[in-house]
Amino acid sequence: GAVVSQHPSRVICKSGTSVKIECRSLDFQATTMFWYRQFPKQSLMLMATSNEGSKATYEQGVEKDKFLINHASLTLSTLTVTSAHPEDSSFYICSAENNEQFFGPGTRLTVL
C-alpha cells in the first residue's frame, strides 16, 4: 500500500508554455501533499505544502504565481509551472502524507 504516482514522468516544453504535473495517492487519501524540487546532485528542496480544499503554503522564495498548486481532492494535487523558462528545468517530486510521507517517482521537466 501507500503508492503515489506522478504524471508525466518526463516532459519537454518550449519556453513560455505552461506545464501541469499531477500527483496522485493511489490507495489512500491524503489531506496534505508536498511538492519538492531537486537539481542534479542536490537535495530535495520543499517548494510548497498542498492542502486539500485550501490554499497551498509556499516556502520562502518560491513564486506562488509561477508554481500554481491545486489540491482539489483527497487523492490528487497538481503543480502547474506557468510560463516556463529554461531555469525551471528540474526534477519535481511530490509526496503524500499518510502517517509518513510517501514519495512519487518524480517528473523531469526540460524547458527548451
Next chain:
Amino acid sequence: AQTVTQSQPEMSVQEAETVTLSCTYDTSESDYYLFWYKQPPSRQMILVIRQEAYKQQNATENRFSVNFQKAAKSFSLKISDSQLGDAAMYFCAYRRGNTGTASKLTFGTGTRLQVTL
C-alpha cells in the same frame, strides 16, 4: 529553524562490509522524527528507517540500523553486509513531532554511497 547536516558527500564500501553514514541536526524541539531515505538511480525516494525522538532504543530494519544520540543531535545510519543494490544517494531528514497536521521534512545534502566488489 531546523537544519540537517550530512558531512560526507561520498562514501565507498566493499560488498559484504559495513559502512556508517553520518548525520547531525539542530533543533530546539523535543518531539521530532528522524529518517533515512534512499534515492537510487531511478530517483524514487525510499524510506529506509525512521526513529522517534522519544524512543531511546535505536531503530533497526534488517541490515540497517541507526545510532541515535539525542544529546549530541546525531543520527548515523549503519549498513551491514552491504550489497550492490545499496548503492544510492542517502538522505537524512528531520520532521517535527505530532503537530496535529502534516509536517514538512527537512533534508540533509545527501551522501552518495558506492558499493564495490
